[in-house]
Amino acid sequence: MDYLVQLASDPAAWIALVTLVAMEVVLGIDNLVFISILTNKLPEHQRSRGRRIGIGLALVLRLGLLSTVAIIVKLTTPVFSVFGQSFSWRDLILIAGGLFLVWKATKEIHHHVDPNPGEGVFETGKAAITFSAAIVQILILDLVFSIDSIITAVGMTEHIPIMVIAVIVAVLTMLLAADPLGRFIDANPTVVMLALAFLIMIGMTLIAEGFGAHVPKGYIYAAMAFSTAVEGLNMLSRRAKARRGGAGH
Known part of the structure; x- marks a missing residue:
C-alpha cells in the first residue's frame, strides 16, 4: 500500500501513465480495426457480442501477460541466428502475426473485388464466417498485439500498476469505440478497403520488425x-x- 501511495504522489509516475495510456490506445487502433472488419462479416445480431468478446479477450490476454512480465522480457533474448540475423521468440511471433495479417487482409480485399455470385460480405441474413472462427482469428491477433503492447509498456515504465491501469484504460476505450467504428465501416464500403490496406501495412511492419528493421x-x-x-x-x-x-x- 505504501508503494502505491508513493507512486500516486510521484509526478513522473503520472507523466508515464498518461504517455503509456496514449501509446496503448494508439496501438489498440490496429487491433480494433481488425476486430471491426472481422465481426462485420457476422450476422448483425452477433456483431456487437463478437466485438465485446474479442476486446474482452484482449484485456484478459494483456493482464495475463503482465503477470508474467519477467517471461515476456526474456522473449526478446535471441534464441537462434540465420545468416547472421538473430531471432527471438518475440521476433517469431511478430513475423507469424504479420504474415497472418497480410494473408487475412489480402483475402478480404480479393473477396471485396471479386465476391462470389450472390454472396454479399455484409448481408445480414447470412454469415460469411462462423462466430467461433471469428473469435479464434481475433484471439490470434489479440495475442500478437498484446505481446507487442506489453513489451512497449515494459520499455516505458518499470511500475506494474501503471502498466495495468494503462492497459485497462486502453481496452475500455476500444470497447466504447468498437460498435460506432464497426457501424461506420459497415456503412462506408470504401472505408473497408482503406482499413484493409492499413492492415496490410501494419502486417508488413510487424514482419519488418520481426526481422530486426525498426519502423x-x-x-x-x-x-x-x-x-x-x-x-x-x-x-x-x-x-x-x-x-x-x-x-x-
Whole structure:
C-alpha cells in the first residue's frame, strides 16, 4: 500500500501513465480495426457480442501477460541466428502475426473485388464466417498485439500498476469505440478497403520488425491519418454530389 501511495504522489509516475495510456490506445487502433472488419462479416445480431468478446479477450490476454512480465522480457533474448540475423521468440511471433495479417487482409480485399455470385460480405441474413472462427482469428491477433503492447509498456515504465491501469484504460476505450467504428465501416464500403490496406501495412511492419528493421510508429500513423483525411474528403464530395443530384430531380 505504501508503494502505491508513493507512486500516486510521484509526478513522473503520472507523466508515464498518461504517455503509456496514449501509446496503448494508439496501438489498440490496429487491433480494433481488425476486430471491426472481422465481426462485420457476422450476422448483425452477433456483431456487437463478437466485438465485446474479442476486446474482452484482449484485456484478459494483456493482464495475463503482465503477470508474467519477467517471461515476456526474456522473449526478446535471441534464441537462434540465420545468416547472421538473430531471432527471438518475440521476433517469431511478430513475423507469424504479420504474415497472418497480410494473408487475412489480402483475402478480404480479393473477396471485396471479386465476391462470389450472390454472396454479399455484409448481408445480414447470412454469415460469411462462423462466430467461433471469428473469435479464434481475433484471439490470434489479440495475442500478437498484446505481446507487442506489453513489451512497449515494459520499455516505458518499470511500475506494474501503471502498466495495468494503462492497459485497462486502453481496452475500455476500444470497447466504447468498437460498435460506432464497426457501424461506420459497415456503412462506408470504401472505408473497408482503406482499413484493409492499413492492415496490410501494419502486417508488413510487424514482419519488418520481426526481422530486426525498426519502423518508427509515427510514420505509420501519420500515413494512416493522411489517408483517412483524404478518404474523408472523398466521402464529403460524394455526399455533396448526391445532394446536388437529388436536388436536380
